[in-house]
Amino acid sequence: MQLLLVGISHRTAPVDLRERIDFQARGIADALRALADRGSAREAVVVSTCNRAELYVACDEAAATRQDLVRFVSDFNGVPAIDVAPHVYDVTDLDVARHLFRVAAGLDSLVMGEPQILGQVKDAHVSATEAHTAGPVLNRLFHASFAVGKRVRTETGLGSGAVSVSFAAVALARKIFGDLSGRSVAVIGAGEMGKLTALHMKSHALKRITIVSRTMAHAARTAEAIGGASAAPWEELDAVLGSSDIVISATGAASPILTKAHIESVMRPRRNRPLFIIDIAMPRDVEAAAGEIEQVFLYNIDDLQATVRENLARRASEVARAEAIVNEEVEKFGSWFRSRGAIPTVVALRERFETIRRTELERLDFKLSSLPPEARARVDEVTHLIVEKLLLTPTEQLKALGDTETVGAYAEALRRLFALSDQPANEHTEGEADGKAGRVQPFRRPSGGPR
Amino acid sequence: MNTVPLALYVAALVAYGWHFAQRTATLGRSATTLLVAAALSHTFFIGMQTMAIGHVPVAGATSAISTFVWLLALSYLYIEMTTDERAMGVFIMPLLVALQAIPAFRPGVEDRAAVLQGPLFGVHVSSLLFAYASFALACVIGITYVLLFKEIKAKHLGFFYARLPSLTVLDRMNQRAIVIGWIFLTIGIIVGGIWAAQARGGYGAGDPRVQAMSLEDPKIFVALVCWIVYSFELFAARRIGWGGRRAAYLSALGFLIVLFNFVPISYFFSKSHNF
Numbered sequence: 001m002q003l004l005l006v007g008i009s010h011r012t013a014p015v016d017l018r019e020r021i022d023f024q025a026r027g028i029a030d031a032l033r034a035l036a037d038r039g040s041a042r043e044a045v046v047v048s049t050c051n052r053a054e055l056y057v058a059c060d061e062a063a064a065t066r067q068d069l070v071r072f073v074s075d076f077n078g079v080p081a082i083d084v085a086p087h088v089y090d091v092t093d094l095d096v097a098r099h100l101f102r103v104a105a106g107l108d109s110l111v112m113g114e115p116q117i118l119g120q121v122k123d124a125h126v127s128a129t130e131a132h133t134a135g136p137v138l139n140r141l142f143h144a145s146f147a148v149g150k151r152v153r154t155e156t157g158l159g160s161g162a163v164s165v166s167f168a169a170v171a172l173a174r175k176i177f178g179d180l181s182g183r184s185v186a187v188i189g190a191g192e193m194g195k196l197t198a199l200h201m202k203s204h205a206l207k208r209i210t211i212v213s214r215t216m217a218h219a220a221r222t223a224e225a226i227g228g229a230s231a232a233p234w235e236e237l238d239a240v241l242g243s244s245d246i247v248i249s250a251t252g253a254a255s256p257i258l259t260k261a262h263i264e265s266v267m268r269p270r271r272n273r274p275l276f277i278i279d280i281a282m283p284r285d286v287e288a289a290a291g292e293i294e295q296v297f298l299y300n301i302d303d304l305q306a307t308v309r310e311n312l313a314r315r316a317s318e319v320a321r322a323e324a325i326v327n328e329e330v331e332k333f334g335s336w337f338r339s340r341g342a343i344p345t346v347v348a349l350r351e352r353f354e355t356i357r358r359t360e361l362e363r364l365d366f367k368l369s370s371l372p373p374e375a376r377a378r379v380d381e382v383t384h385l386i387v388e389k390l391l392l393t394p395t396e397q398l399k400a401l402g403d404t405e406t407v408g409a410y411a412e413a414l415r416r417l418f419a420l421s422d423q424p425a426n427e428h429t430e431g432e433a434d435g436k437a438g439r440v441q442p443f444r445r446p447s448g449g450p451r
Numbered sequence: 452m453n454t455v456p457l458a459l460y461v462a463a464l465v466a467y468g469w470h471f472a473q474r475t476a477t478l479g480r481s482a483t484t485l486l487v488a489a490a491l492s493h494t495f496f497i498g499m500q501t502m503a504i505g506h507v508p509v510a511g512a513t514s515a516i517s518t519f520v521w522l523l524a525l526s527y528l529y530i531e532m533t534t535d536e537r538a539m540g541v542f543i544m545p546l547l548v549a550l551q552a553i554p555a556f557r558p559g560v561e562d563r564a565a566v567l568q569g570p571l572f573g574v575h576v577s578s579l580l581f582a583y584a585s586f587a588l589a590c591v592i593g594i595t596y597v598l599l600f601k602e603i604k605a606k607h608l609g610f611f612y613a614r615l616p617s618l619t620v621l622d623r624m625n626q627r628a629i630v631i632g633w634i635f636l637t638i639g640i641i642v643g644g645i646w647a648a649q650a651r652g653g654y655g656a657g658d659p660r661v662q663a664m665s666l667e668d669p670k671i672f673v674a675l676v677c678w679i680v681y682s683f684e685l686f687a688a689r690r691i692g693w694g695g696r697r698a699a700y701l702s703a704l705g706f707l708i709v710l711f712n713f714v715p716i717s718y719f720f721s722k723s724h725n726f
Contacts, residue, residue: 155475160613175603178617271693274618291604295695303606309606 001042001137001340002062003096006069006088007054010110013087021077021084024046028124034129040068043135045128045142048101049120051110052412054057056100062092067337067381095331097141101326105152106159112315113158113322118149122261140336148329160312165304166200167397168311169278172304173201173246176276176297181205186244187229188237188257193280194250198226201246214249241266247277248286267293278304338407342398345411349394349421353387360362456496457548457555459489460524464544471541471614479537483528486540489547490524490699493525497521511577512717517554520547521714523584530588530624539615542591553714571646579639579674583709585632586681590706593699596621600696621697625702626688654656673712680705 008021023046035044041057048256049053059065070088074081091099099108104121106113125142128134134142153159162168170180174375177183185206187194190213198209207228213219219231232240241247241263243393251257258277263286266277272295279300281287291298361383368376394414401407414420466482489629508514527543530536569619598611599618615621647664666672684701687693693701 157474157613161608172608174617175599175608175612176618178620262672270692272694274695294697297603299606306606307608 001060003057003093003137003141003337004041004057004062004065004069004090005054005092005096005099006057006066006073006090007047007052008051008089009074009089009108009207010086011053011108012089017079017087018050019208020079021053021073023053023076026077028127029131031076032128032133035069035072036131036133036385038068040065043138044133045124045138047121047124049117052102052103052108056096056138056141058135094330094334094337097144097337098326098330100141100145101122101148101329102323104149105322105326106149107319107322107326111163113152113160114163114311115153115159118146118153121145121149121412130197137337137340144329144333148326151325151329152322155325156318156319158315158322160318161307161314163315165280165308165313166197168304168307169197169248169299170201170204172297172299172307173276174204176274177245182207183245184210184243185246185248186240187211188247188249188285189213189224189251189281190215190222191250191252195222195225195246197248197250197278197280198229201248202226202228208244210244212237220433225389238266241275242269245274245276246273248280249277250280251285253281253285254283255400256285256287258286258290260287260293263290263296264293264430267296278303338404339399339401341404341407342401342411344397345414345420346395346398349414349418350391352418352420353391357383357387375386453496454555456489456493457551459485459492460520460544460547460551463489464548465541467537467540467544469538474614482537482540483531486524486544490521490528493517493521493524493551496702507573509573509580511558512714513554515576515580515717516550516713519580519583520551520554522580523547523587526581526584526588534620534624535614536594536616538616539588539591539595542594543588546587548589550714569646569649571642571649575639575646578635578642582632582639583713585628585635585704586677586702586709589628589632589702592621592625592628593702595640596625596699597696597703600699607709618695622698625698626694629681629684629698629702633678633685636674636678636681640678643671669716673708673716675714677705677708680708 008018008108009017013021028046028048031046031048032044035041035046035055035057041059043058044419045056046054046432047056053073055069057069069090070085071081073079073088074084100121100223102108106115106117109117123140125134128138162171173180173183176448180201181204185198185201185208187198187209190211194211198211202209209223209226211219211223211226211229211231212234213231214234216231216233219233223229223231250260261276263275274295274297277286277290277296277298279298282301284300286298286300288298288300290296361380368379371379398410399406401410463482463485466478466485470478472483497508500514509518513593523543524536524547527540533541595615596618599615599621602608602610602612603618648659650658650661651664664671666675680701684693684698684705687701688698
């Protein structure tokens, strides 16, 4: 069994190609079914987001399956193979694990450390589980990737800090006020920028959003567009400022509309309750000196962009720690994955022992037939236990073997010693390979009871 | 034996510092566990002393410091568990360690002077120790407020920005700690005054220390200065908008005075409180 990944992402394919290869839009379930019908892969999970389309499969022969998967990507999306092929990347075995772990951690994302991708990877696995295309290998792989995502989130700063201006504004507001519910927001100016920022704030259960504009009709229209906001005429600006906690200023005025003296006069009746002013106008609406007032926190668009840049830089500095976690988890997954190489031998060995046990019991059947049924059941049980005990240590030792070569040598030795067939284990045993592969079945007599 | 709580406080200090830098949940939990262990061993230690001498050891300056450390550790643990906020620990632990070093290296309990008796004496000491623990917390919260305030004002959102709760929450916690501390400080001072008046006329009449209990004694004078500072802080926060950073500075100043009164004055200057 080999692991194989075939995919395209924002690193290899231009956006117009990514738009055309969209499993999400065409239906993940259909894609999984179509993929299963082709029969080239034993297990499959499709991860599809706007930045990547990736097929994770477990298969017998990676080279052949790779060809088929590229054809599948092109067939299913109706994109000529010649367009797809140059942008496709593929990796096998533990590199698949490394790739998926980096994806789940947000290390492969366009915005480093973004949190959505982990949810998307989880969704992809759920779809595959529902479509019954995820088996023991991919289940193990994907569960390990969720653990990596979680560890990177909690143990590194890779996902910390806002990386867009509006998120940075909200994050700052929360650092000043704590919970934003019950806080009031004033938006000065009825333009698009102010509206967008207010919309972004709205999801935080604010008490009130008030739009103030020189033209009352514009203010009313913007308030309506935001929904749940109210409009106030320009004359009430001071009253609105006095009762607000957060001010978003975004007018098209050529000179500052809020001077330091003006804001000082507003702060006095507020008894120094904090006021967070976000000046996203260009040119600026608020005199820079207003930021010197105690309990006034003034950020303009450049300041917010600077914090975003700082956050991005900080995320980049966390990459090494996140990569270390990925390496550690690849190592863990690798030892499990390699130990699976021993499974066909374990299964063959157990089948061999079980056959001997059954044959001997059949042979002695006429001697045992004089015993009462309970005694016969005991004999069955005891022989079964002896076989289990004999096999316990060799099985554990085989599974604990680290590298593929040693596993191969041991398998070869066992095959010779016990004259095992060269044929690997049956298909059905793969399904329950995890831990209890090829468990010896208790001997059951044909129905009819003792003769 | 008396160094066990100190050793555990030191371990907790290291763990809180490490957790503050790394911010992993496991480190945070181990830090709390170490502090709980320290507080438990300290409880046991104070309990043993109480059994040995037959009363809670709070009369002498050294035992009072030990009890104060114990109360502060418990108050901090209470705040941590109710707010689920561990960032303050790294600021509290150095104080615990520094103060606990005094009783750890001055083992034994001072003999209780015969005059120190009656329920009022117990109320006096325990309310003041609890008030001081609250002020210590307020001071630490105030310091963190100022650190965060400066980062936000300077538009350089870095170390503390990522680790501390919001300014509003810090301000609210600071105010609450000051209110609680002020109430116990007031009770402690009033009850102390009543006790002194009773003692002077009765069982303490012949003790020079009881006779020295007046405003001229540095310990009593500085305690009143503390009361004035904290009363002003409460008044200013409510009436003239001196919340936030000014309140934070005042809490730091107030606790500096408390510490000064608690350690050097107790040991070297006070004529009335050197039991």
